[in-house]
Amino acid sequence: MSAETPTTAAPAVVRTRPELHDALTAWTLSGPEPTDRRAVVMTMGALHDGHLQLVRQAREAAGPTGQVVVTIFVNPLQFGAGEDLDRYPRDLDGDLAKLASVGADLVFAPTPDVVYPDGDPIVRVAAGHVGEVLEGESRPGHLDGVLTVVLKLMHLVRPDVAVFGEKDAQQLLAVRRMVRDLDVDVEVLGVPIVRDPDGLAMSSRNAYLSDDERAAALTLSRALRAGADAAGEGPEAVRAAASGILEAGAGVEVDYLALVDPTTVDPVLADFRGSALLLVAARVGATRLIDNQAVDLAGGPATSASPQENPSD
Known part of the structure; x- marks a missing residue:
């Protein structure tokens, strides 16, 4: 087989x-x-x-x-x-x-x-x-x-x-x-993350969402894309771009938005360069959702949404 x-x-x-x-x-x-x-x-x-x-x-x-x-x-x-x-x-x-x-x-x-x-x-x-x-x-x-x-x-x-x-x-x-x-x-x-055509990351909890809540949930993936698109301007620009989308999104209660080192989940500093991970968790209605996007802070949006293994592995 x-x-x-x-x-x-x-x-x-x-x-x-x-x-x-x-x-x-x-x-x-x-x-x-x-x-x-x-x-x-x-x-x-x-x-x-x-x-x-x-x-x-x-x-x-x-x-x-x-x-x-x-x-x-x-x-x-x-x-x-x-x-x-x-x-x-x-x-x-x-x-x-x-x-x-x-x-x-x-x-x-x-x-x-x-x-x-x-x-x-x-x-x-x-x-x-x-x-x-x-x-x-x-x-x-x-x-x-x-x-x-x-x-x-x-x-x-x-x-x-x-x-x-x-x-x-x-x-x-x-x-x-x-x-x-x-x-x-x-x-x-x-x-890698599997997404529906509208960009929502697939999750068993998506079944809880009403039509209106599902539309609101798309704010998460839009925010992550906006953050990744700002990668060339550095970590603070990534956070600001993603935060702006989340703050403008109706029906989304943000738990956290974090730009982290993918080997430690520690926040990256303002002068960080390299591969980072942009993470978001939020409630839409009664449903808690998470999503993430890899960000290449060397100068542009990343093509993978995966945390990298420790280089010493």
């Missing part, structure tokens, strides 16, 4: 640890080629085209007869008090139908008691500084919860490569640092 000709059969679905172990072992015993790998895409379900692009990239990374595992789990550890855990969209049957066309071999769809058999874990992964700013400041403990479940799923699935979207740029940086700092033998692959 190749990346160019993905399966059209529904992926197998497992829900328990023993079922997952047996499915993973069966693939290993089937005698994959030495170049084939196991790739995992970790999701919370309610899949959209952005997720499916991650699976396509996982299919390519896995190799012709490699194994692509998709996890579907709404992780309670990464939701804070008053957030949308209970109403987060769930549609397992719809997700499985979508996954049949993009090369997924196996879906692990556990319940919380399978992932956390002893209840809330006493020992968790701490995101450190990366988890205390921006998303971490707005959602305390969020990235700790993300990293804890990511590490647990890596242990359970035992992948060679894990594929993540670059829309959650701070999350991707945190995962990369965890893998590096804790010597987890998994390659982390980032995939």
Whole structure:
């Protein structure tokens, strides 16, 4: 089975640890080629085209007869008090139908008691500084919860490569640092943001938006583009251009707008030159959205919206 000709059969679905172990072992015993790998895409379900692009990239990374595992789990550890855990969209049957066309071999769809058999874990992964700013400041403990479940799923699935979207740029940086700092033998692959034709970054939470709210949400991507277009004038011009669009946008309550070093999420200084990342989080109605855009402060708008890995990696 190749990346160019993905399966059209529904992926197998497992829900328990023993079922997952047996499915993973069966693939290993089937005698994959030495170049084939196991790739995992970790999701919370309610899949959209952005997720499916991650699976396509996982299919390519896995190799012709490699194994692509998709996890579907709404992780309670990464939701804070008053957030949308209970109403987060769930549609397992719809997700499985979508996954049949993009090369997924196996879906692990556990319940919380399978992932956390002893209840809330006493020992968790701490995101450190990366988890205390921006998303971490707005959602305390969020990235700790993300990293804890990511590490647990890596242990359970035992992948060679894990594929993540670059829309959650701070999350991707945190995962990369965890893998590096804790010597987890998994390659982390980032995939560029997938946008709707109108420019809105795809998100499962977009389903919450009314027509008017969706129109207002486009302010985020317009602000990021305006900031990137001002890159030749330096960091302060980038921030000012993006802020101007956000301030003029009706129906958008900005949480933060930040221009940061993509390897540390520290704010860049006025004389900074090089690759930076422009991040925004805002509420549109009751829905919180995030987006980002890479900015080339060496002299122009960037062509990629991805955080770069630490040069020492």
